Amino acid sequence: MRISELSRRASVPVPTIKYYLREKLLHTGVATGATQAEYDGTHVQRLRLIRALADPGGLSLTAIRRVLAAIDDETTDTHTLLGIAQYALGPGADGTTATDPEWEEVRGDVDAFLAELGWKVTQFAPARNQLTHALLALRRLGMPCSRDHLHAYARAARSVARAEIEQLRESPTRTEAVQNAVVATVLYEPVLLALRRLAQEHESAQRYRARR
Amino acid sequence: MRISELSRRASVPVPTIKYYLREKLLHTGVATGATQAEYDGTHVQRLRLIRALADPGGLSLTAIRRVLAAIDDETTDTHTLLGIAQYALGPGADGTTATDPEWEEVRGDVDAFLAELGWKVTQFAPARNQLTHALLALRRLGMPCSRDHLHAYARAARSVARAEIEQLRESPTRTEAVQNAVVATVLYEPVLLALRRLAQEHESAQRYRARR
Numbered sequence: 001m002r003i004s005e006l007s008r009r010a011s012v013p014v015p016t017i018k019y020y021l022r023e024k025l026l027h028t029g030v031a032t033g034a035t036q037a038e039y040d041g042t043h044v045q046r047l048r049l050i051r052a053l054a055d056p057g058g059l060s061l062t063a064i065r066r067v068l069a070a071i072d073d074e075t076t077d078t079h080t081l082l083g084i085a086q087y088a089l090g091p092g093a094d095g096t097t098a099t100d101p102e103w104e105e106v107r108g109d110v111d112a113f114l115a116e117l118g119w120k121v122t123q124f125a126p127a128r129n130q131l132t133h134a135l136l137a138l139r140r141l142g143m144p145c146s147r148d149h150l151h152a153y154a155r156a157a158r159s160v161a162r163a164e165i166e167q168l169r170e171s172p173t174r175t176e177a178v179q180n181a182v183v184a185t186v187l188y189e190p191v192l193l194a195l196r197r198l199a200q201e202h203e204s205a206q207r208y209r210a211r212r
Numbered sequence: 213m214r215i216s217e218l219s220r221r222a223s224v225p226v227p228t229i230k231y232y233l234r235e236k237l238l239h240t241g242v243a244t245g246a247t248q249a250e251y252d253g254t255h256v257q258r259l260r261l262i263r264a265l266a267d268p269g270g271l272s273l274t275a276i277r278r279v280l281a282a283i284d285d286e287t288t289d290t291h292t293l294l295g296i297a298q299y300a301l302g303p304g305a306d307g308t309t310a311t312d313p314e315w316e317e318v319r320g321d322v323d324a325f326l327a328e329l330g331w332k333v334t335q336f337a338p339a340r341n342q343l344t345h346a347l348l349a350l351r352r353l354g355m356p357c358s359r360d361h362l363h364a365y366a367r368a369a370r371s372v373a374r375a376e377i378e379q380l381r382e383s384p385t386r387t388e389a390v391q392n393a394v395v396a397t398v399l400y401e402p403v404l405l406a407l408r409r410l411a412q413e414h415e416s417a418q419r420y421r422a423r424r
Contacts, residue, residue, distance in 0.1 A: 011352075045354070052349040056342070079420035086409050119414040127413070130268070131406035137264040138399055140223075142257070143392065145403065152375045153400070153407050156368035161411035163364045165419055180355065185412065187350055188365070191357065192408065193401060194343035195365050197298050199373035200397065201339070202331035207377055208291035 003029075006039040010047035017047065023061070025050055025068060049179065057186040063088035067186075071178045078168060081178050085185040087126055106139065107132040113147075117154055164188060215241075218251040222259035229259065235273070237262055237280060261391065269398040275300035279398075283390045290380060293390050297397040299338055318351065319344040325359075329366055376400060 007014045020026040026046055029037030046068075053059045053067060070076045070084040110132050114121055121128065138145050164184040171177035219226045232238040238258055241249030258280075265271045265279060282288045282296040322344050326333055333340070350357050376396040383389035 048349075048352050048354075052353055056346045056349055077420065079416045082412060082416050086413070114410060119410055120417045121410050121413045125410065125413055127406040127409035130402055131410070134268045134399055134402040134406065137260075137268055138395065138403075140260050141264055141391075141395065141399075142260075143395055145400075149375060149379070150403075153372055153404050154411070156372045157404060157407035158411040158415075160365055160368045161408055161415050163361060164412060165415040167361070168416075169419065179353075183350065183353065183355055185409070187346055187353075188357075189405060189408070190342055190346040191350075191362075192365050192369060192404070194339040194346065195369035196373055196401070196404065197339035197397070198326060198331055198333050198337060198343070199366070199370040200294060200376060201298070201333045201337055203370075203373050203377040204291045204294050204380075205332045207381065208289065 001039050002036065003039065006043055006047070010044045010051070012047050012051060020047070020050060023065075025061070025065060049182075053182070053186055056190045058190075059088055059186065067182055071175075071182065074174070076178065078177050078181050082181045082185060083122075083125075085182045088186075102139075103132065103136060106136045110135065113150060113154075160188070160192060213251050214248065215251065218255055218259070222256045222263070224259050224263060232259070232262060235277075237273070237277060261394075265394070265398055268402045270402075271300055271398065279394055283387075283394065286386070288390065290389050290393050294393045294397060295334075295337075297394045300398075314351075315344065315348060318348045322347065325362060325366075372400070372404060 001009070003014055003017060006012075007017055010017075012020075017026065021028060026043060029039040029043065032038050050064055050068070053064045054061075059067065067085055067088045070081050076084070107128070110128055111123075114128070135145055168177060168180050168184060171180050213221070215226055215229060218224075219229055222229075224232075229238065233240060238255060241251040241255065243249050262276060262280070265276045266273075271279070279297055279300045282293050288296070319340070322340055323335075326340070347357055380389055380392050380396060383392050
């Protein structure tokens with residue numbers, strides 16, 4: 001297909017496609033003339049993946065490039081790819097202040113909590129810092145997160161993670177498995193967040209609306 | 213206390229405090245001279261709230277202003293405040309294309325799913341569009357989210373939302389209740405996301421590492 005047809009099928013404007021081609025996020029088509037090329041289904045699929053990672057996934061172009069490179073590297077296994085997708089999602093370690101004793105204390109609590117859960121997670125997983133950051137903010141507001149509350153979140157998190165990873169096993173090919181791993185990490189995040197907010201509204205309506 | 217002491221106790225630099233004062237996000241202290249004022253614990257608390265909403269909460273200054281105005285308005289009840297916090301968190305309706313038949317179809321599925329769950333949620337809740345957006349992206353990638361999978365997320369979301377809203381009931385004063393409502397919506401989001409990623413890593417390690 002020509003670029004105009006590719007644009008229509010992937011719902012991506014032609015100038016954006018040309019930008020992705022220049023940035024090497026999208027593989028080139030088969031040249032059929034000095035200024036023309038022929039594209040196929042792999043281009044449609046790749047464009048949809050890029051768009052989904054950007055929005056609703058929320059990844060920057062830099063992060064998308066890193067994720068795509070990992071997908072294209074045949075030696076990357078699924079577990080490693082999942083890690084790369086998580087790093088790409090951020091946040092980085094920027095927010096951390098290694099010399100802050102309060103940070104160190106909360107980070108110690110996080111490590112102890114994960115050990116208590118028996119979760120096998122590398123020490124440098126960015127989500128350890130992400131969790132530390134959020135718990136520290138709650139503590140500084142004088143609203144520390146209780147152990148019970150944290151366990152409730154851990155149970156919910158583990159039940160969705162198990163379903164997500166389980167689904168990956170069903171992928172027949174490597175290409176599908178790696179794409180599914182990225183999708184599981186990036187695109188199910190807004191699904192979970194949106195449902196949590198809807199559930200909050202429902203629970204809140206049930207408890208508070210009568211009191212209005 | 214003086215501004216330097218306020219800065220130290222809230223871990224916010226003096227120029228940032230002055231900026232918040234100019235922007236009226238922080239209430240002024242009691243003037244003790246032409247260029248000096250006395251601050252108290254309410255200033256420390258407000259500064260910590262602003263900082264937590266900005267990071268890890270991820271809210272823009274505009275969104276923070278809206279949330280603080282709702283907190284300060286004594287006539288705002290908890291249920292309404294929760295809604296304002298959700299709107300402030302975004303995303304807005306920008307991503308929606310009301311004329312796109314595929315969008316309309318997925319939005320119809322979302323509405324039907326929420327009706328099936330029996331959740332009482334207003335039609336204009338931004339999270340309906342947020343969920344539609346994510347599910348549409350998955351569908352366009354040829355990886356539609358199954359009903360079973362969506363139910364698994366809904367169960368997890370509801371269990372944490374119930375614990376969050378339950379906690380709000382325990383707040384003794386309105387000020388605490390409204391601040392807790394905001395915190396429940398904004399600050400427990402990164403807690404849940406971080407734990408989901410950690411659980412993914414654990415589940416993935418268990419299933420894939422052996423195959424490496």
